Amino acid sequence: MTSSSSEIAARDLEAARRKNTSHGLGGGRFKPSWIPLHLLLVAGSLVMFVPFLWMLFSAMKPLDEIFAQPPKLLPKVWQPQNFVTAWQGADFARAYLNSVYIAGLVTVFTLITCSMAAYAFARIRFPGRKVIFGVFLATLMVPFQLTVIPLYVIMGQLRWIDTHLALIVPPSLFNAFGVFLLRQYVRGIPLELEEAASIDGAGRVRIFTTIILPLLRTPLVALGIFVFLGQWNSFFSPLIFLNSDRNFTIPLVVNQFKGAYSSDWTSLMAATTMAALPMLLIFIIAQRQIVQGIALSGSKT
Amino acid sequence: MALAVDVKRRRRTEALWGYAFLTPQLIGLIAFMVGPLVFAIVLSFSSWDGLGSRTFVGLQNFIGVWQNEQLRQSWLNTAWFTALQVPGLLITGFFFAFFIQKAGRLTPFYRIFFFAPQVTSTVAVGAIWLWLLNPEISPISALLKSLGVPNPPDWLQDPGTAIPAIVLVSIWQGLGYMIVMFVAGLQNISPTLMEAADIDGASEWQKLRKITVPLLSPTILFLSITSIIGSFQVFDYIYFFFDTTAPANAHTIVYDIVNIAFREFKFGFAAAIAVYLFLVLLALTGLQFLAQKRWVHYTE
Numbered sequence: 001m002t003s004s005s006s007e008i009a010a011r012d013l014e015a016a017r018r019k020n021t022s023h024g025l026g027g028g029r030f031k032p033s034w035i036p037l038h039l040l041l042v043a044g045s046l047v048m049f050v051p052f053l054w055m056l057f058s059a060m061k062p063l064d065e066i067f068a069q070p071p072k073l074l075p076k077v078w079q080p081q082n083f084v085t086a087w088q089g090a091d092f093a094r095a096y097l098n099s100v101y102i103a104g105l106v107t108v109f110t111l112i113t114c115s116m117a118a119y120a121f122a123r124i125r126f127p128g129r130k131v132i133f134g135v136f137l138a139t140l141m142v143p144f145q146l147t148v149i150p151l152y153v154i155m156g157q158l159r160w161i162d163t164h165l166a167l168i169v170p171p172s173l174f175n176a177f178g179v180f181l182l183r184q185y186v187r188g189i190p191l192e193l194e195e196a197a198s199i200d201g202a203g204r205v206r207i208f209t210t211i212i213l214p215l216l217r218t219p220l221v222a223l224g225i226f227v228f229l230g231q232w233n234s235f236f237s238p239l240i241f242l243n244s245d246r247n248f249t250i251p252l253v254v255n256q257f258k259g260a261y262s263s264d265w266t267s268l269m270a271a272t273t274m275a276a277l278p279m280l281l282i283f284i285i286a287q288r289q290i291v292q293g294i295a296l297s298g299s300k301t
Numbered sequence: 302m303a304l305a306v307d308v309k310r311r312r313r314t315e316a317l318w319g320y321a322f323l324t325p326q327l328i329g330l331i332a333f334m335v336g337p338l339v340f341a342i343v344l345s346f347s348s349w350d351g352l353g354s355r356t357f358v359g360l361q362n363f364i365g366v367w368q369n370e371q372l373r374q375s376w377l378n379t380a381w382f383t384a385l386q387v388p389g390l391l392i393t394g395f396f397f398a399f400f401i402q403k404a405g406r407l408t409p410f411y412r413i414f415f416f417a418p419q420v421t422s423t424v425a426v427g428a429i430w431l432w433l434l435n436p437e438i439s440p441i442s443a444l445l446k447s448l449g450v451p452n453p454p455d456w457l458q459d460p461g462t463a464i465p466a467i468v469l470v471s472i473w474q475g476l477g478y479m480i481v482m483f484v485a486g487l488q489n490i491s492p493t494l495m496e497a498a499d500i501d502g503a504s505e506w507q508k509l510r511k512i513t514v515p516l517l518s519p520t521i522l523f524l525s526i527t528s529i530i531g532s533f534q535v536f537d538y539i540y541f542f543f544d545t546t547a548p549a550n551a552h553t554i555v556y557d558i559v560n561i562a563f564r565e566f567k568f569g570f571a572a573a574i575a576v577y578l579f580l581v582l583l584a585l586t587g588l589q590f591l592a593q594k595r596w597v598h599y600t601e
Contacts, residue, residue: 037400038407044397045414048473052417054440055429070447071440117326125312126319132327139334143534143582145558146575149344149568150337153351173329204318233422235537240563251424255541258428265432272428276421283420287413290420295481 055276059083059269066265079266086270089261094246095253096278102167102249103231109172110227111220118182119208123194133183136176148240155241166241167249171231178223181297185219186212218296225293232279250275344572351568362573372574375552378464382553383532385468390528391521393472394479399513402484412484416477423474427541430470431457457542460550467538467551479524486520487513515598522597526589530582554578 053073058066059082061075086092120126121133151170152161160166189212197207213220235251242248248256257271283290320327345362349355366372401411418426433441434456442453456466490513498508514521536555539547545564547556554574562571 037403040400041397041404041407041411045411048414048417048476051429051433051473054433058432066438070443071438073440113325113329116322120319120322124315124319124322126316126323129319132323132330135335136326136330139330139338141530141579141583141586142334142338143530143575143578145534145555146341146572146579147334147337149562149572149575150340151333152563153340153568154332154337156351170329170333173325174333175326176330176334179326204322208322229420233420233424235422235424235541239540240559251422254422254424254428258431258541259544265438268428269432272425275428276425279420279422280417283417284413287409287416291412291416291481294419294478295485 052276052280055269055272059086059266059273061266063264063266082266082270083274085264086257086267086274089267090253090257090271091245091248092250092253092271092274095248095250098164098247099232099249102164103228105168106171106231107224107228109168110175110178111224113173114175114178114223115182115186115213115216115220116208117179118186119212121179121183122186123191124204136179139176140180144236148237152240161241162243162247164247167231167234167237171227175227177297178227181223182216182219185216189215221289222293222296225290226297229279229290229294341572341575344569345576346573347569349568350566352566355569358569362570363577365570366574366577371549371552372554372557374549375554375557378550379533379535379553379555382464382468382535383529385465386471386532386535387525387528389468389472390475390479391524394476394524395483395517395521397476398480398483398487399509401480402487408484412477412480415480418474419477421474423537424541426470426474427538430473431542434466434470457551458548460548463548463551467535467542470538471532471535475528482520482524483517486517490516518597519599522589522593526586529585529589533578533582533585 050073057073057075060078060080061082062077062079065072065075065077121129155161155166158165160169193211193215194207197211202210233251234249235255238249238252239255242252245256254271254275258268261267261271344355346357346359347355348358348361397415401408401415404411433439436442436453436455439453439456442456445453454462456462494512494516495508498512503511534555535553536559539551539553539556540559543551545560555578558571558574558578561567561574
């Protein structure tokens with residue numbers, strides 16, 4: 001919230017370089033004080049990671065092994081067929097598709113509408129600008145549970161209940177946080193760039209698409225990651241707005257699976273693994289981008 | 302004269318462009334935020350099941366919220382959840398951030414583990430912990446037994462442990478975000494300050510108390526405000542763990558709002574609870590802004 005540049009990448013690198021010369025691993029001399037530090041961090045990492053391992057290995061156990069006392073992490077008999085059972089137990093292929101395209105569309109539309117509004121608030125003079133922006137900021141305090149009941153009624157009027165429109169349109173057309181975040185960045189773009197383009201005869205649309213948008217790359221990527229992750233993992237809205245199986249997103253399918261296969265623990269873990277794995281893999285590959293995106297989204301408010 | 306007209310016209314075109322760029326979000330603001338907000342407040346003074354006619358009932362819903370025993374319990378549960386979760390998150394988050402940023406080149410490596418639950422959905426996290434906390438198959442209970450605890454609780458069903466167990470799950474999931482935000486704050490602290498303190502012979506503890514925490518206080522304030530807001534709205538875990546049959550001691554306010562609105566279809570009553578929730582969040586945030594003068598330190 002206080003950082004002005006928010007270039008966490010640069011800072012990460014710089015910090016790493018600094019550490020290496022004094023007390024990091026690799027570069028500097030070995031120091032005994034590293035041992036407790038790394039012991040602590042390895043222990044912490046294990047606490048964070050073992051539940052995932054438990055999920056993965058439980059998904060490969062035969063059902064009777066899960067009641068073994070004391071419980072073992074690794075299966076005695078490997079039974080990857082649980083994944084087949086899970087895959088057949090619910091329409092995972094469709095749920096993946098639903099989740100991907102809902103999250104994808106919301107992300108794209110949010111980036112477009114938010115950057116447009118951000119540009120208007122930061123650079124164009126129009127009556128009521130300050131007041132409207134104030135209203136945007138004030139809505140950040142409103143809990144979703146307060147507006148969800150009327151929203152449900154509105155969606156009913158529009159006949160959007162149990163359609164993906166109910167999940168795509170409202171978050172695409174309204175994201176006060178995104179508007180605020182991007183506005184901060186538009187304000188940081190030198191005005192001279194626009195003036196020069198304006199003298200060359202470029203209109204508002206040209207300036208927005210050829211000057212502003214390319215310079216907003218970093219915050220747009222950050223906001224995009226933030227929005228996509230939020231939508232992909234969202235449970236509350238789909239739970240309220242969707243009814244039929246064929247419309248379900250991944251979290252709803254896992255929830256449904258838990259209800260239907262409540263005693264079939266190993267299949268539930270296989271289903272959970274299938275739900276969690278894609279995002280975990282993407283995260284491991286694009287770790288830095290994702291962490292920076294989340295940090296940047298947080299640090300500007 | 303002609304010039305003045307020209308300026309006026311240019312201003313009007315400018316304003317039109319402003320509204321044009323704003324249009325999509327402005328439609329959203331009115332249709333999906335301001336409109337519903339006004340409607341929700343009207344609803345909170347009404348009795349309505351969503352289909353029949355809506356009747357004005359004055360303050361009846363607002364009084365009813367206080368007379369409802371389950372809701373009184375749910376407020377307490379939610380407050381208890383927040384009281385455990387927010388300090389838990391802030392303290393463990395700061396603790397690990399402090400050490401993780403000392404790990405130099407290995408910082409990103411450790412970060413993968415701490416941040417992984419953050420990219421996982423609450424439902425998947427819930428499923429994993431449903432297993433880890435189920436008394437029949439829980440490896441945690443087995444571990445406790447082997448350490449000499451004779452009867453580990455049925456974590457999610459025992460009234461005393463339900464909320465703390467859910468707090469544990471939520472800290473496990475939310476820790477990564479705290480660490481990332483704290484590390485960003487810590488890396489903003491100028492190393493020259495620490496070097497100056499070293500020259501003056503300050504101990505690690507003194508540096509922490511007198512330099513790190515004060516300089517990090519804006520981050521702490523931000524994280525504490527957003528965590529309290531998030532924590533008061535806890536729902537996903539509870540619904541996933543218990544579906545519609547949560548024991549009285551595990552109900553939270555949002556869990557009740559959802560059940561009352563979308564199972565019992567008492568829209569007016571549910572809206573009144575949500576209005577209370579909004580007021581509580583406003584009050585808690587306002588209090589923190591008032592209190593910040595006493596402890597938050599801004600450098601700029």
